[in-house]
Amino acid sequence: MIDLYRASEYARLHHGKVMVFKVGGSCLAKPGQRAAFARQISVIAAFGVRVVLVHGAGPQTGVIQEMLGETPKKVDGRRVTTQTGLRALRMASMGEVNGALCACLTSEGAAAVGLCAASANIVVAKRRPPMETSEGTVDFGEVGDVVQVNPGPILALADAGYIPVVGPPASDGAQGFFNVNADSVAAELAVALGADKLILVSDTPGILSDPKDSQSLISALSLAQLESLEAQGALQGGMAVKAASMRTALKGGVPRVHVVSGLAPDALLGELYTTQGTGTLVSNESTEAPLATAPITDLPNKPHKPHTVGKVGK
DSSP states (O other), X not given: OHHHHHHHHHHHHHTTOEEEEEEOGGGSSSHHHHHHHXXXXXXXXXXXXXXXXXXXXXXXHXXXXXXXXXXXXXXXXXXXXXXXXXXXXXXXXXXXXXXXXXXXXXXXTOXXXXXXXXXXXXXXXXXXXXXXXXXXXXXXXXXXXXXXXXXXXXXXXXXXXXXXXXXXXXXXXXXXXXXXXXXXXXXXXXXXXXXXXXXXXXXXXXXXXXXTOTTOBOSEXXXXXXXXXXXXXXXXXXHHHHHHHHHHXXXXXXXXXXXXXXXXXXXXXXXXXXXXXXXXXXESSOOSSOGGGSOOOOOOOOOOOOEETTSSOO
């Protein structure tokens, strides 16, 4: 009962606030994984949190891309996307992952509605120019970077008591699509919605000081400490991409970002409703000691409004 009393303190703090969850496709690959994640989300929603979900579909896209006769390619954690790869993404994301996740959530009592990020221009992107990478200059193809977010449809569903579930691809603004990283989409949506938290649900336990050591979990970081880890090369591949999204959210006014396992049992509930947490908390606050060892005081929500990326929180 003591644990329930402690959890109730967090439940009261979180009640009525917007939290944006991004879950990777690797955490949804098996029916049992989807069910466990949906069960936790249903509890969080039952506690009065206004939940918004963004999902990826990386492994599922790779499988379909191979079925279409093409070998997937990633550079520095980012997917190179051909026309065939974009087709595979659309099939995997909205044809498979989105519907399966919505069905799991609804069966757990959390009524979910699936949305493509391109619907109603919820997310508009522009083509990414060639980038310098560890492999030299790379053209990522049909990949876009977010330039505009319209949170209106998300808010309409949330106000009606539904959980919006958003999957890629995004709109190119001209009847086409771009593959946009789901972490980036989640971060920009969190800023546009004035979310209280952005939670990145991953196949890792959180941020590791040593990427090769799963026991090197860091419980809390300031943004400055996160950037220091980046400079040291401790954040690689997909985690480096996540770090960019964390920075976007924090600098855009989202008070706190969490990175938590989507594979460990009840890790999401443990991160949000216990003092010790289970993953990594990142905030703008300067700290020498782990923040997760002290009670977390949440900051007020920011106002909800549409925004153009790069012009919010400046």
